[in-house]
Amino acid sequence: MKILEGLLYTKDHEWVRVEGNKAYIGISDYAQEAMGDIVYVELPELDEEFEQEDTLCAIESVKAANDIFLPIAGRVVEINEALEEEPEAVNEHPYENWIACVEMADQSQLKDLMNAGAYEEFIAEAEEE
Amino acid sequence: MFPYIPNTDEDVRVMFDRLGISDVDQLFSDIPESLRFKGLLAIGAPKSEIEIRNMMHELADQNLSGYGTSCFLGAGAYDHMVPAIISSLVQRSEFLTSYTPYQPEISQGTLQVIFEFQTMICELTGLAVSNASLYDGPSAAAEAAMMSAGVNKGNKILLSATLNPEVKEVVKTYMRFRSIEVVEIPEKDGHTDLEAMKEMLDSEAVAVMIQSPNFYGVVENLEGVSEAAHNQKAHFILMQDPISMAILKTPADWKADIAIGEGQPLGNTISFGGPHLGFIAVTKKLMRKLPGRIVGQTVDLDGKRAFTLTLQAREQHIRREKATSNICSNQAINALIATIYMATMGKEGLVEVAEQSAKRAAYLKKQLVATGKVKAVNNRPFFREFVVELPKPAKEVNQALLEKGIIGGYALSGKDENQMILCATEKRTKDEMDHLVRVMEAIL
């Protein structure tokens, strides 16, 4: 299982890559492995606005559907349309294949997220339980 | 002994011994004493097959039905021909006594039938994706409305006044609990008032629902409806009779987003209103919002073509409270019937059924009007049903027809109580229709 340095992580196993005022959102390697074969990524609409912890979109595997929660409030400015045709890309390269990019409304919300080290510990603890 | 319970006294003793019990009630000891039902249910004693047959034939015989009765009633359930092979094939108990095809390895029969059904519904409607069927036409309309309410933003849905009242009622029930207001688009000479519709459409509308041929049998001209709906980010839901789709413009031709309908005319008996089947088809864009079961084609481990339930992430057993709908079954046997019917009638037959129904209805209307006692209510193109104005309440006329062994048309009420909707399918012979005309002439 890979955890990439330089990204921020949530307890729901999303990752966030900050670029200026923009945040790219994806799911972690741990999450894609737990979900199994991803068959569909339901993308949000461009320009849609979300509060922190809103459901941004859903990712479906054969036997499950998982909501992706947005860890920071914001407006969707980019979506990764390539995933519509190739959802398996999330399985193959979870850290390259972001799902959506939002323009952050409040950057201070980033402090609620974990860095790579903290996320690794979080997973280790979760595994023990 | 009961014929459906094979356990003998000896079998029961063997099982008791294994469990270390001496009385079956020991297995019910977990039910609190106060909740144990004492005595026997007041539902009567068991009956033999002979007694059952006698009783049930007596009940069936109290209903006016079958051959010898001419039925001119439609209004949502239609007396089309049912090919003989249907009753024979649906009794194949491999179809009849199986359940939802969760195990594709031993359910390829049901799965392939549904795949064929989906294909035929797509062919008829012209739309990209069909599901495996829904409970019936009215509930399909409600599911379509729910779908639009889920996808689009807004708090109201527009329903044409010319929709079948059963459909309106069911949609209203579902929408009431979804807190969506149902607004009725008025009618003009038996046709949806499209000008009024355009004025009523605003950004709060999630969908416009229209039926064609509508409740009065009128074939609606729906030019511009789709564009008007889409301008307000609303769906156009078109309810259309499946037989009519063989010869009339399809939901796809009218650029509908969602096509729904009552599938009963496709080989299903009327059976006092059920079981029938509803169908729903949507554009590719809405595929993953479609409620209910969907079958897809794939391959097995050896690369052989196979069918399986798919896109299940939409469904209740996975999504629970986030599911598109709570529906878990379809009307599989009725969909099987519809599939066999469409296969039997085929490309040419369905056209012929549609044409013959339309021509017979036109003949009947002409003959009735020719009596001088019955007036046509409008002169719009109609498919299988039409409205006439009688000199007295239609309900009274129906009573008089019933005495002659004829089931008349649908009696409208209120200010239109003198109006009747009559129906003719390919089954109504010239003799039957001429007889109806003579009887009408005599009683009016």
Added chain:
Amino acid sequence: MIQYDQLIFEISKPGRKGYRLPIDDFTGFEVSDLFPAELQREGKAELPEVAESQVVRHYTNLSNKNFGVDTGFYPLGSCTMKYNPKINDEIAGLSGFTCIHPLQPEESAQGALGLLYDLELKLAEITGMDAVSLQPAAGAHGELTGIMMVKAYHDARNDTKRTKIIVPDTAHGTNPATAAMVGFEIVEVPSDETGGVDVEALKAVLSDEIAGLMLTNPSTLGLFEKNIEEIAALIHGVGGLLYYDGANLNAVMGKSRPGDMGFDIVHLNLHKTMSTPHGGGGPGAGPVGVKQRVAEFLPKPVIVKEEDGYRFEYDRPLSIGKMKGFYGNFGVLVRAYTYILTMGAEGLKKASEMAVLNANYMQARLKEDYILPFDTICKHEFVLDGLKGMSEIEVTTLDVAKRLLDHGYHPPTIYFPLIVHNALMIEPTETESLETLDAFCDAMIEIAREAKESPELLKNAPMNTIIRRVDEVRAARKPILRWVKEENHG
């Protein structure tokens, strides 16, 4: 036998016909005159062109690719796959039932109305309720009807703060989906160590915002909810209603009634408990029963009996409205009525007793090789948590299920209820013989042995079916949901 592998479209040939209609002698009525060109379809729907004999052979061949209760043992938990008596089909097929129109004058359909009326009475007696509507088309539809009535009941009292429905974690997926469709928020309560509702956890979520509780009893674990009286008192105490999901009624007919347990609304699955065929996924019938205080909210119309016969009553101002066209799946209702008459009071009671005995017997036989998480008396079904020592040999519940196919059985329900991770939910029903139960248990035990000695037999299963495991990922990633002409297949 040669394996049949064609779609109906692939045996189509232009010019073939499977029907014959009367000669069209309506000259002077041309389609082109009846409909202006702008209303007519261009081109024909590409339906198949096949002869009647081909249609019959095609669908007969397809039926051979299916497995039904008439084929073999089908212990699909929570689905009550009991034998479907043939007399029911014969009766439902009488033309006095199939050829009647729902809108024909009531006096010409008294047999049908009388049948429905009496069926309502009998279902009310079986469930201990005061009134029944036969309108819902299936179990989930009955649930929806019931939960709409919960909402209507509170609304009619202007009690609008009730926005929450409590659902246990063992509930059928339809329960939360249904409550959400009616706009309720779902509050999930966990199960306690005995598999019942955790009463303390339930108390913790109670408030005047609770509209009701949805419960299956016996639960999806096959266990009778022993604390049901206390649970009912708690829910009623905060002004909520109790909803009974009747999926598991086959355990308690004539033994205990939901109405007596304190439930206000129930739905039944006639295709489960009352032996009507499941039909590959429908049609079913999901009547709802209610206590008097909820009766005015039932769907309309209701059937009333008057001196000169039966009629439909539409004047029901507080009714939730109509749930489907007409009055319910009549053909299914006729079958259920025939069944109830055939069985009578003694028969239904005996059916539940034998269903429960059969389940307990199988549970006793299987618990040595499979994990039994709740080792106690079960009702009509029980849940195993996979093979003992399964994690070491990396065999899954799915593998066990697939291997059962090779042994000629339909597998049990798997991976449900969700709280039992490797669940195998087994429901034998009362219509199976001891020999069948034993043979199935032998197969399960044999599979447990195979799992240890040659796990590849399970991993590769099924081998004896007409197709092997299917690629569900491919089906969902690149959906092919209809046949298209150009396509070639291998």
